[in-house]
Amino acid sequence: MSQTQAKSSRPLSPHLEIYKPIPTMVASIMHRITGVALYFGMFLFSWWLFAAATDAAYFDWVNGLFASLLGRVVLLGFTWALVHHMLGGIKHLVQDTGRAMEKRFTTKIAKLHFAASIALTILIWIAAYAVR
């Protein structure tokens, strides 16, 4: 009992809100947020795929939702989230080997990361629309 009480009144270390946002920190936070968004986005993909395996009427309804303006905005957001999360992941894989850890360099990479994720998202959409 006394243990539980001691635990609940223990002070917590300061969290995100007290720090000034810096590029590496924002990239890190976005990595987690995009990860969680992709988690639920994958369910949308499963649903779309499932609909394709059922019948034409149901698929047309689901596909229509995906092709609507809102659907396309969500898909665009999903694309950016995936690209951003993937680039962040590749950065992590490189840093796992002990490389690219210098402070100046990580800040540059974090800024480049955002630019690259937006550019790659646009490229994927152009490539996808080009084949239609």
Add this chain to the structure above:
Amino acid sequence: MSMRTPLGKVRGLGSAKEGTEHFWRQRLTAVANIPLLFGLWLVISLVGAPYGEVRATLASPLVAIFIALFSISVLYHMRLGMQVVIEDYVHGELRKIVLIMLNTFFVFFSGALVAFAVFKLAFGG
């Protein structure tokens, strides 16, 4: 009977008793997920397309195999990732265990939808 000493059995396993397995599998599936950009491109190009065309594309062997492979990797990766998020932010032991279970159920349910769809599209004719 194991010939290993008690110390040898626990060395490197850490407080979660599973060593670097979680970390390693996160990285392994991360690498496996990289070709996913192709899948994303595929979905964007098929959204809004006629049913027959979507079906024909998804039923082609290479696409079906690709979807099956990346789905396994993605689902495993997202289960590991969500587990870390839950462990970071949910502090009540019971709530944490329930959410980690729900995480697994959610992933398996998504996986069941994908498995049904891939098999039916590929083999259903």
